[in-house]
Amino acid sequence: MSAQPDLNTPIQYIKGIGPKRADALSTAGILTVNDILHYYPRRYLDRTTVKSIRDIKKNDEATIVGTIEVCGERKTRKRKLYQAVLSDGTGLITLVWFNGVKYIKNIIQKGDRIAIHGKVEFYNGLQIIHPEYDKLDTDADPINTGTIIPLYPLSAELNKARIDHRSLRRIIKTLADQIQYCTDYLDEEIIRVKNLCSLKNALQNIHFPESLEDLKEAIHRLKFDEHFFLQLLLSLRHRSYQKLGTNPLSKSGPKVKKILDDLAFELTYSQKKVLKEICHDMAKPIPMNRLLQGDVGSGKTIVTILAAVTAVANGVQAAVMAPTEILAHQHYESFKQQLNKVHITCALLVGKQKAAERKQILEAIKNGKVDILIGTHALIQKEVEFKKLGFVVVDEQHRFGVLQRGDLTKKGENPHLLAMTATPIPRTMAITYHGDMDLSIIDEMPKNRMPVVTKVVKESRLKNVYKFMKEEVADGRQCMVVYPLVEETEKSDLAAATEGFENLNNIFLEIKVGLIHGRMKKDEKDDIMDAYAKNEIHILVSTTVIEVGIDIPNASVMLIEHAERFGLTQLHQLRGRVGRGSAKSYCILVERNITDTSRKRLAIMEKTNDGFVIADEDLKMRGPGKFFSTEQSGFFKYKIADMVTDGPIIRNARQAAQELTKTDPKLENHPLMKERLLKDYAQYLDTVTIS
Numbered sequence: 177m178s179a180q181p182d183l184n185t186p187i188q189y190i191k192g193i194g195p196k197r198a199d200a201l202s203t204a205g206i207l208t209v210n211d212i213l214h215y216y217p218r219r220y221l222d223r224t225t226v227k228s229i230r231d232i233k234k235n236d237e238a239t240i241v242g243t244i245e246v247c248g249e250r251k252t253r254k255r256k257l258y259q260a261v262l263s264d265g266t267g268l269i270t271l272v273w274f275n276g277v278k279y280i281k282n283i284i285q286k287g288d289r290i291a292i293h294g295k296v297e298f299y300n301g302l303q304i305i306h307p308e309y310d311k312l313d314t315d316a317d318p319i320n321t322g323t324i325i326p327l328y329p330l331s332a333e334l335n336k337a338r339i340d341h342r343s344l345r346r347i348i349k350t351l352a353d354q355i356q357y358c359t360d361y362l363d364e365e366i367i368r369v370k371n372l373c374s375l376k377n378a379l380q381n382i383h384f385p386e387s388l389e390d391l392k393e394a395i396h397r398l399k400f401d402e403h404f405f406l407q408l409l410l411s412l413r414h415r416s417y418q419k420l421g422t423n424p425l426s427k428s429g430p431k432v433k434k435i436l437d438d439l440a441f442e443l444t445y446s447q448k449k450v451l452k453e454i455c456h457d458m459a460k461p462i463p464m465n466r467l468l469q470g471d472v473g474s475g476k477t478i479v480t481i482l483a484a485v486t487a488v489a490n491g492v493q494a495a496v497m498a499p500t501e502i503l504a505h506q507h508y509e510s511f512k513q514q515l516n517k518v519h520i521t522c523a524l525l526v527g528k529q530k531a532a533e534r535k536q537i538l539e540a541i542k543n544g545k546v547d548i549l550i551g552t553h554a555l556i557q558k559e560v561e562f563k564k565l566g567f568v569v570v571d572e573q574h575r576f577g578v579l580q581r582g583d584l585t586k587k588g589e590n591p592h593l594l595a596m597t598a599t600p601i602p603r604t605m606a607i608t609y610h611g612d613m614d615l616s617i618i619d620e621m622p623k624n625r626m627p628v629v630t631k632v633v634k635e636s637r638l639k640n641v642y643k644f645m646k647e648e649v650a651d652g653r654q655c656m657v658v659y660p661l662v663e664e665t666e667k668s669d670l671a672a673a674t675e676g677f678e679n680l681n682n683i684f685l686e687i688k689v690g691l692i693h694g695r696m697k698k699d700e701k702d703d704i705m706d707a708y709a710k711n712e713i714h715i716l717v718s719t720t721v722i723e724v725g726i727d728i729p730n731a732s733v734m735l736i737e738h739a740e741r742f743g744l745t746q747l748h749q750l751r752g753r754v755g756r757g758s759a760k761s762y763c764i765l766v767e768r769n770i771t772d773t774s775r776k777r778l779a780i781m782e783k784t785n786d787g788f789v790i791a792d793e794d795l796k797m798r799g800p801g802k803f804f805s806t807e808q809s810g811f812f813k814y815k816i817a818d819m820v821t822d823g824p825i826i827r828n829a830r831q832a833a834q835e836l837t838k839t840d841p842k843l844e845n846h847p848l849m850k851e852r853l854l855k856d857y858a859q860y861l862d863t864v865t866i867s
């Protein structure tokens with residue numbers, strides 16, 4: 177390549193990288209010079225992170241650099257294994273592989289200099305089983321030379337193309353030195369005010385830091401950039417909604433008033449406040465894009481019903497999408513109960529309906545006979561056509577991909593959107609995850625509620641618990657017993673619940689015990705729920721399918737089996753199924769596999785009923801991936817940023833991004849920034865117009 181490469185130069189034109197290596201790099205997402213400069217090391221070796229073997233103890237999580245002294249395959253009675261002894265001059269440690277012996281014996285060989293990382297155990301001396309390992313240059317010695325050595329994520333594809341740490345460093349070094357990437361896309365003003373280092377320094381120091389201080393600055397800058405671009409995107413998206421036109425739904429009408437007058441309770445102050453915010457948005461000729469957040473039991477349903485009725489009063493249809501069939505069903509019942517009073521028609525659309533029934537519903541939606549359609553993601557199927565969809569509700573929206581949310585709104589002409597969630601998402605997460613939406617919060621429970629008394633019990637105490645449940649049922653109350661996902665399959669989930677059901681049937685002889693699970697037919701589920709709602713079933717055993725939504729005010733005891741297997745947020749959701757009436761309610765958490773962590777986590781449930789506190793703790797303990805419990809919730813894959821620990825950086829980045837979109841909404845004065853946005857964030861730009 178004769179001309180100087182620039183950031184957008186395809187990687188295969190770089191010296192030392194042919195088509196084969198370029199192929200391998202592309203599997204790691206590296207297509208251009210810019211991509212490889214942003215291929216950050218996953219770990220660094222230096223004096224502060226590398227330990228001497230002399231100083232390590234059993235159970236340490238240690239990083240060690242040393243040379244392989246001896247190694248070889250061994251056979252025990254049961255299986256083959258590969259062993260290697262590593263020396264760092266202060267001691268010896270054994271490395272053991274039980275898996276992939278054939279592969280590893282070609283990689284780890286006598287005389288190799290490697291860095292390893294893993295949990296130290298003791299078995300005839302120090303050892304690590306299946307350590308993470310990185311082969312190093314023969315003279316790499318971070319301890320004695322005081323250097324910092326970057327280690328890159330290396331996949332099997334990269335290994336196969338003979339791309340290792342050394343070659344990556346060499347390629348990146350050459351590029352870092354010659355590339356004119358030093359023109360920063362951030363304003364000098366932002367860099368100064370937010371106390372950032374330059375992009376050039378950041379990209380150099382993330383790969384070749386001379387001091388830990390340099391490295392810290394580089395990490396800070398690159399984290400900032402990632403949050404900044406995401407916030408920029410959200411801010412642009414928010415602005416672009418503002419430009420769309422839609423039907424203003426400003427009439428309130430007598431039907432809303434009739435429902436309100438007929439309610440058995442008065443709305444809480446919070447419910448009135450959010451309803452006002454929602455109606456205010458709907459009355460504008462700009463589509464609403466609002467998230468309604470409220471803890472379980474705070475009364476979101478009635479707010480949505482009133483908003484939907486308002487929409488219908490203005491001559492449009494409404495759609496309500498729920499994440500599970502049971503929840504869709506429950507919504508349908510709640511809506512129907514109110515809508516019947518005012519002669520508004522609603523229908524339920526879920527996956528497993530009879531063809532004839534389905535056809536009839538689809539027709540009624542299309543010709544406008546149905547005012548409000550409630551259902552699961554069946555609503556976004558192609559065949560579903562509305563006459564005039566003007567208002568969309570998405571419940572527990574984090575369970576749907578951002579795209580699915582869009583798929584439903586596309587069925588109308590920029591309908592007003594209300595998303596709902598009972599997962600009290602911590603603030604920093606809310607602004608990264610829902611940063612393009614306006615937020616309404618119900619932060620108050622209906623007055624008649626008493627906090628649910630929560631108790632963690634061991635298996636041995638279950639007899640007393642069952643006795644207590646009998647007493648509650650004798651008092652006219654009802655109970656729920658929930659079994660967790662045993663393994664990742666619904667089948668074993670079901671097995672546990674079925675077994676539990678049979679067992680409980682033998683314990684509660686004079687009491688009617690019912691079973692409900694996700695595999696049942698809709699009719700069966702309906703019958704069971706019906707019977708439970710009428711108090712013909714006193715104890716309902718279920719799999720986690722009832723996690724969200726079910727509303728039985730007479731239920732006073734929630735018993736959760738294997739509570740240690742649930743996330744705290746999930747436990748909180750389940751707990752929210754009781755304490756909905758005026759009776760004192762109880763949540764019993766049965767802890768079966770007791771560990772220090774499970775004890776600590778479950779203790780939080782005993783201490784607080786506050787969903788925000790619980791969500792915060794859950795997020796801290798499990799990280800965002802597990803917190804949301806699904807892959808799609810990833811929405812946005814960070815390279816270096818961290819939604820949980822970067823709070824201050826996120827706020828700074830958000831502020832800078834919002835300021836910038838105010839003064840330069842089309843990024844006309846920021847061509848480099850615009851270029852990066854269009855290149856790296858194209859897939860998220862669906863609704864955004866900047867060019």
Ligand code: ADP
Pocket residue numbers: 441442443444447470471472473474475476477478598622623624725727729756
């Ligand atoms: P969630 O926010 O979890 O969806 P729901 O809307 O299901 O909560 O409401 C929980 C229960 O509280 C329902 O039985 C509902 O009828 C009742 N409820 C809602 N608002 C009030 C209120 N202001 N006062 C008393 N009960 C209420």
Ligand code: MG
Pocket residue numbers: 476477725
């Ligand atoms: Mg609800």
